[in-house]
Amino acid sequence: MEWIYQQPVKIVFGNGKVNELKGVIQELGKANGILVCSRSFKKSGLADKVFEQAEGLLTAVFSDVSANPEVTEVDACAALMREQGSGFVVALGGGSVMDLAKAAATIATTEDSITLYHGTGKELPAAHLPLIAVPTTAGTGSEVTGVAVLSDHASGKKAPISSPNFYPEYAVIDPELTYTCPQAVTASSGIDVLCQAIEGYWSVNHQPICDAAAVHAAKLVFDYLPLAYQEPFNASAREKMAEASIVSGLAFAIPKTTSSHAVSYPLTNVYGIPHGEACGLTIDYFTRVNAQGKDGQRVEDFAKAVGFADMDAMADAIIELKREIGLRTDLTDFDLSQTQIDELVQLCHHPNLDNNPVKITNDILYDLFDTLTSQATKKQP
Template sequence: MLWDYQQPVAIRFGNGRVREIKDVAAEMGLTEGGLLVSERLFAKNGTAERIVKDSEGAISEIFSEFSPNPDVTEVDKAAALIREKNLKFVVAMGGGSAMDLAKSAASIALTNDSIADYHGTGKAMPQEHLPIIAVPTTAGTGSEVTCVSVLTNRALGKKAPIVSDGFFPSVAIIDPELTYSVPPHVTASTGMDVLSQAIEGYWSKGHQPICDACAIHAAPLVFKYLPIAVAEPDNAEARQKMCEASVIAGLAFTLPKTTSSHACSFPLTNIHGIAHGEACGLTLDWFARINADAQHGRVQEFARAIGFEDVGAMADAIHELKAKVGLRTGLKDLGLSAEQIDDLVRISRHPNLYNNPVEITDEMLRDMYEHLAATD
């Protein structure tokens, strides 16, 4: 077996560490010219302004005019601001949307191009980029330690990841206190994304031992602590453990890449507006059963390693977890037509699908979607 491992992101983990942004920037020689990419919530509630004030002049601009599942046009606007103000580094504070936009903008700003030129086109991203300090506010995407930026081109109806080594943040600051205000449904959805990343990273065709170990560490934390974090938003232990699971799941899937559940999540989100993590979890137990005996028993070994008798028991637990935290277990309420199911099958043939250890046919996808369409 041949494999490589790379993790260039310095990680700072712990309560209150968001106050270290100024110190981190200074250590990189960055005392001015910072852009804070922040979700609208933090711009409205004063958190973004506090971060700017605490930076003591290092951060001078805020960009928050972007949507969930950020559009390529929004990346271009952030890049234009960087060029106009001659900014020197980017702080990404928020969930996956803030991270995805910040990564792409920090690279594309050093060109005269549109990010659309690189989105789903196969054109390689330029490697030069501004330094990024990533500050996640959800226990979910793991984007603070990955080289992936997932963007949407609404004009073309396309959502796809861009992968570039230039997207790795320089430093990730994981402060569990920032997750306390996250609403229960967002906590549940992003937590299910963590579980999907860990499991898919393990069974991906690109699996390797260090990432496997991270997956085995992260997955049990989600099963144990996600229901507590949803039910008790101020539970310090649950919030900290979910943040731990999130960053370690990010390490688990960055190099192997995700697989079938993530491939299917893209049309479920783009067409039907289902939150990304919830969309991933919707099919995760189904694919667990499909992949149960793949890779000479590795998937069964994974299920046992995280405390289950076998993959069937793990799949049952995934289904029970979704129900317990209030996430979808079916699509019956959408009243999907045969034509809509055909669309889901067609658009699920995303490159991530080919990382799955078992070949997924259109017939398998159709069986799954027809089952989900008849299930509450």
């Protein structure tokens, strides 16, 4: 077995660490920064607090970021960076904010639109503005990956872009920032952490350091996500989920995600299901599918390492976890027609499927959607 591990992001973890952001910026050695955040943080005052604590090192704010960041938003953010002559970027928010900031920080060094690189295979330029990522959700892992997932509404496309210069220079992880996450965001981002860990482990690109991170992160999710969901101000649960999120990011950053993420893109893009919830919808199904492949023992080994008797027990526990935190376990409420299912099957053929240890055929995808649309799977009250 041959493998390479690289993680260029300096991780700063701990309660209250957002209050030390000025010191991180000074360590970076840059000035005239731009703060990229969600509209909600502009309204809540968190963005103003972070801006003021930087004491002049931040000079502009961009907050026009949607839940699934769009290519036009990336271009608008990059245009503001050019206009301001920004020297660095602070991304304060969830995966959407970080993905947009990553892409804009590179495009700002050019006169290009991000559409030249989105789903085209064209290599991004190496120049970029340095980025400090400050996640406010326990999910996505975007703060330690070189990937940005973007949507293009004009073409109906949602796809990731990978580039080494998308890695932030710093990730500042402050669990206290997750206390105000709505329950639905806690649930969706939390199940995304679990999917990243599981998929990173069984990916065809798996390697031992990422394997160890995947097991650790998954254990934390099973143990602490229900508590973080039920008790949003439980300091221990929030800290452990923040730990799970960053470790899960390390688990999949190199191996990349697989089948559940591939299927999630059309479920989000076409039907508006939040990203994490869309990933979690199929992870138990693909657990059973991948356990039947030639590398199925890895799935069994993972389940046992996390603390289950076998992979079936883990798959059942995932279903129960989704129910416990209010996530969907089927698609029955969409009342999908055969034509819509046909379209979904075709849209699921995303490059991430190539990372899956079992070849995902149309027959498997039709069986998946048959399972998800069957009334027999409908959630119990």
